[in-house]
Amino acid sequence: MRIVKEHVIDTALSLLDSAGIEGLTLRKLATALGIQVPSLYWHYKNKESLFEDVADALLRNVALQVTDAPWNVKLLGIAKEIRLALLSRRDAARFLSVTCPVSDNVLRVSSMMIECLTGAGLDDRTAQRGAFTIMHYVLGFTVEEQTLSGRRNDQLKMDELKDLFETYPMGRSLFMDIAEGSPDERFEFGVELTLEGLRRHVEQVKGRPSNRP
Template sequence: MRIQKDQVVQAALSLLDEAGIEGVTMRKLAQKLNIQAPSLYWHFASKTALLDGMADALITPVARAVKSRARWENVVTAVASELRGALLSRRDGARVFAGTYIVTENVLRVSEAMMGALRKAGAGERTAAWGCFSILHYVIGFTMEEQALDPRSNPEPVDLSKRRAHFSTFSPAAYPNVYAVLDDIFEEDLDARFLFGLNALLAGLKASL
């Protein structure tokens, strides 16, 4: 065995960081591994399968060491934050993950940790299942948008003043409420914004126990 599947995935993730999701091509990846592009098809049936492998590798660290002793809210928050962190750890990571639909041991482990916490909190089957998915959807949606605005992902970083200037091309009279909260729309503390929504979701779920 000269090259293993896992090495290909690692090289692909490294390429992802360098070139972004659009720059991950079979030829460039092959070049990184000092082989020819068609040889990659020995390891992966298709590029989609490769992206699935990348997505799976991306979330491998999540919920690895989940301490179920903690209070259930803290467990859920920790897992959600770890997932966000994992997606953010690579350029376009959220896009890669959202673009695939995989059911692997890693995905199950994350779900298990979250559903376990919810059930421990006294949630019924339905509340645990749907609540878990609601949280995951929020995390993915948030992180995708967060990363789309990340300067690292964008060829030319969108600076804040330009975005505000673009907003000014619209009539303030037509969108009074948007203008009223403009400062908070452009707030850059994304950790705080993430936790705000997550806590709201969590509080809502807690109320329906």
């Protein structure tokens, strides 16, 4: 049976949805495709290269249309698109994090983020590190978000945490915000905090010191 590379990737993504990161194996993928494992090597030299293509596909619909807007608005929009793309697939953020592909869509999205910052006036190195910081925040936040969403409420063991919460009331406030607050608001707060730091860099470059404390 002749298999098409795109079909392999789409089948792997479906398997990720149904079985999670631990269930995405070459054996299960081959079974889902109706072939033997050696047939996968017609397209891929090893497991790593196959999984890199699968991880890259997670971002294939991200930032395809970026509107003409201020650099910080564009970056916030791209960050939100990345998060939503990863949330659409089970364990996607963790899969992308552990795979770390140097691939078409990863480089395309990263380049767009960097260009937003160089276009604002930052040098290449600062722009690269700024984009890197935002990307890592998005991945880290979404990994935790997907991990928490997979837990049942009764696994939080609120009664067992009562004594700890009485000892650390601020810790309780943090825990309750994570458990009951809006993940969208928390996510945007973190991205915008990073963008505020980058904005200060931009103002320094342009010789306009920030008036904010």
